[in-house]
Amino acid sequence: MSPEPVETLAATAVGREAAPRGGVARSSRRVMNLSHVLRQAARRFPNEIGFVDGARTVTWGEMEARVDAMAAELAHRGVGKGDRILVQSKNCLEMFESMFAAFRIGAVWVPTNFRQTPGEVAYLASASGAALMICHADFPEHVPAVLAEAPTVTAVIAIGAADFGPDYADLVAARLGEKAKVADVEHDDPCWFFFTSGTTGRPKAAVLTHGQMAFVITNHLCDLMPGTTQADASLVVAPLSHGAGVHQLVQVARAVKTVLLPSEKFDPAEAWRLVEQWRVTNMFTVPTITKLLAEHPSVNTYDHSSLRYVIYAGAPMYREDQKRALKALGKVLVQYFGLGEVTGNITVLPPALHDPEDGPSVKLGTCGFERTGIQVQIQNDMGEEVQPFETGEICVCGPAVFAGYYDNPEANAKAFRDGWFRTGDLGHMDSEGFVYITGRASDMYISGGSNVYPREVEEKVLTHPAVAEVAILGVPDPMWGEVGVAVCVLREGASLAEDELIAFLDGKVARYKMPRRVHFWDALPKSAYGKITKKMVREALAERGLLEMPPATRSA
Structure with missing residues (x-):
C-alpha cells in the first residue's frame, strides 16, 4: 500500500555485513513472527483473562480472534508487509491489539504518544511514511493534520464512533472468524518504529525488528521478571506507545494478564486498588511514578503483598527516593538502564541488590550490571575503552541494539562507532562490571x-x-x-x-x-x-x- 516499503536497515545503517563470513551460505534468517506469542497464549489458555480495562475483560481466545479479524481487515485494505500503520490512541484494548494485527501481516506498528499535538503527530506520520492511521475517537483534530501533511496516509480507522473513519469495533465484528495469513518474516524485518522523545531535537524513528524483539522478550523474562507465568498479572501505569508497550508484549509471551488504569490521569490510590483486586505481581514504571506510588498514603490502605517486581527505567532513581520506596514496598524494585534504541537492554539491578539502608556492601548510585547477552563499554572521545572508574560515554553492543534510524543516515553515523551504539550517557564502570550513570553528555x-x-x-x-x-x-x-x-x-x-x-x-x-x-x-x-x-x-x-x-x- 505504501509507495516506498521499508528496506532492511541492519546492514546499511550500522555497517554490518549483509552476508555471513566463513563460507557458509545462507539465503535468509527466518524468525518467528512476533504476533505468534499471542497465538501461543490463546492456544494454551483460551478461556483465561488476558486483558482488563475497567469492567471489561477479554480472554486470550477472544483477543486472538479479534486480532485475526483486524489483520484480515487491514490485508483487505491492501496493507501489507513493510507498510507503516500510525496509531494515535490512549491506552485501550484496541490500541494493544493493533500492535499484534500489524505484526501479523508484516506491517510496521508506529504508535504515537497520545499527549502529542496534532502537528507533532502529523510530523511522525510524514517521517514514517505511514500508509494507514488508526485514531482514537477522542482525537478528531489529529486526523486532518495528518492527512494534510502525510499524503501517504490513504485511510483512517477510528477507535470508537467518529466522523473520520469506520469504527474499529464494527470492522472486527464483521470479520470475526476469519483467519489472517501470518506474514513470513526474517530477523531484520521491521515491526515497530519506536520514536524517540525528541528531547534534543525532532523525534527519530528507531527501527525495531522481529528478530531483535524476540531477543528482547527473552531477555526481559530472564533478567527483569524471572519465574513469570500465566498466574501473574501486570498493571499498566504508562503509555503503551513506548516502554510500557514493550513490557506488555513481554507479558503476552507468558500469558500474563494486562490490567489498565481506568483513566489516562495517573491516580496512585486507584493503582493500589487494582493491585489488590487483581493480585498484580509486576508493573513497569519510571522513577517519578515509583516515587508517587511509594509515597502516597494509599500505599498503606491496600494489600500489595502480591508484588514481586516494580520495574523502573527511563532515568536513574535518586538514592533517597530508592530508600523510601524500599521501605514502603519491600525489596521488589528492579532497575534497568536502556534507551529505546536498545529496547531497555543495557543493565539491570535486581531486587536483591536494592538495599533500604546504606552500608559498606551497598553499591550506591549504580544502575546495575550488563544484561544477559549484552556488552557495555565505557569509551573516550576516540572510541577507546577507558579504565575502571574513569568517566566516558556508555556504549553498547548486542542483539537488542536496534537496526538504525529510519531514513536518517546522518543520525545513524553519529549513533554508531565501530559497531558500538553510543548512548550519549556519561558514566563509569567499576572493577566488578557495575555501571554508574553520571548524566547525559548534554x-x-x-x-x-x-x-x-x-x-x-x-x-x-x-x-x-x-x-x-x-x-x-x-x-x-x-x-x-x-x-x-x-x-x-x-x-x-x-x-x-x-x-x-x-x-x-x-x-x-x-x-x-x-x-x-x-x-x-x-x-x-x-x-x-x-x-x-x-x-x-x-x-x-x-x-x-x-x-x-x-x-x-x-x-x-
Whole structure:
C-alpha cells in the first residue's frame, strides 16, 4: 500500500555485513513472527483473562480472534508487509491489539504518544511514511493534520464512533472468524518504529525488528521478571506507545494478564486498588511514578503483598527516593538502564541488590550490571575503552541494539562507532562490571574550567528532608563560563530558603559544583512519560526570565 516499503536497515545503517563470513551460505534468517506469542497464549489458555480495562475483560481466545479479524481487515485494505500503520490512541484494548494485527501481516506498528499535538503527530506520520492511521475517537483534530501533511496516509480507522473513519469495533465484528495469513518474516524485518522523545531535537524513528524483539522478550523474562507465568498479572501505569508497550508484549509471551488504569490521569490510590483486586505481581514504571506510588498514603490502605517486581527505567532513581520506596514496598524494585534504541537492554539491578539502608556492601548510585547477552563499554572521545572508574560515554553492543534510524543516515553515523551504539550517557564502570550513570553528555556543564555533572549534586540536594524533587542545569555566566541553577520542589508543608539549602550543601560538594541560584517551584515540568527532562526545565527557566545570572552572583 505504501509507495516506498521499508528496506532492511541492519546492514546499511550500522555497517554490518549483509552476508555471513566463513563460507557458509545462507539465503535468509527466518524468525518467528512476533504476533505468534499471542497465538501461543490463546492456544494454551483460551478461556483465561488476558486483558482488563475497567469492567471489561477479554480472554486470550477472544483477543486472538479479534486480532485475526483486524489483520484480515487491514490485508483487505491492501496493507501489507513493510507498510507503516500510525496509531494515535490512549491506552485501550484496541490500541494493544493493533500492535499484534500489524505484526501479523508484516506491517510496521508506529504508535504515537497520545499527549502529542496534532502537528507533532502529523510530523511522525510524514517521517514514517505511514500508509494507514488508526485514531482514537477522542482525537478528531489529529486526523486532518495528518492527512494534510502525510499524503501517504490513504485511510483512517477510528477507535470508537467518529466522523473520520469506520469504527474499529464494527470492522472486527464483521470479520470475526476469519483467519489472517501470518506474514513470513526474517530477523531484520521491521515491526515497530519506536520514536524517540525528541528531547534534543525532532523525534527519530528507531527501527525495531522481529528478530531483535524476540531477543528482547527473552531477555526481559530472564533478567527483569524471572519465574513469570500465566498466574501473574501486570498493571499498566504508562503509555503503551513506548516502554510500557514493550513490557506488555513481554507479558503476552507468558500469558500474563494486562490490567489498565481506568483513566489516562495517573491516580496512585486507584493503582493500589487494582493491585489488590487483581493480585498484580509486576508493573513497569519510571522513577517519578515509583516515587508517587511509594509515597502516597494509599500505599498503606491496600494489600500489595502480591508484588514481586516494580520495574523502573527511563532515568536513574535518586538514592533517597530508592530508600523510601524500599521501605514502603519491600525489596521488589528492579532497575534497568536502556534507551529505546536498545529496547531497555543495557543493565539491570535486581531486587536483591536494592538495599533500604546504606552500608559498606551497598553499591550506591549504580544502575546495575550488563544484561544477559549484552556488552557495555565505557569509551573516550576516540572510541577507546577507558579504565575502571574513569568517566566516558556508555556504549553498547548486542542483539537488542536496534537496526538504525529510519531514513536518517546522518543520525545513524553519529549513533554508531565501530559497531558500538553510543548512548550519549556519561558514566563509569567499576572493577566488578557495575555501571554508574553520571548524566547525559548534554547535561554536563563547565564552570571555571572544571566539568560539573549535575546528578552528583542533585543526589546531595535530595538528602535534605524538605526537598522532594530537584533539577540542576548549567547556565551561561560571563565570569565562570557556566554556573549551576537548581530548581526544587518542596515536600508538602515544608519550607526552605535559598541560603539555607546552599548552607546545607556546604562541605557536601566542592564549591565549584555548588549551584549559584536556587528556585522553588510548585512542580517540575515532566514529559508525556512522566520523566523530568532538562530541556523542559531549561525552557521553563527561559520563560520566567531566569537564565541570566543576576550581577550579585557573577563574582561569587
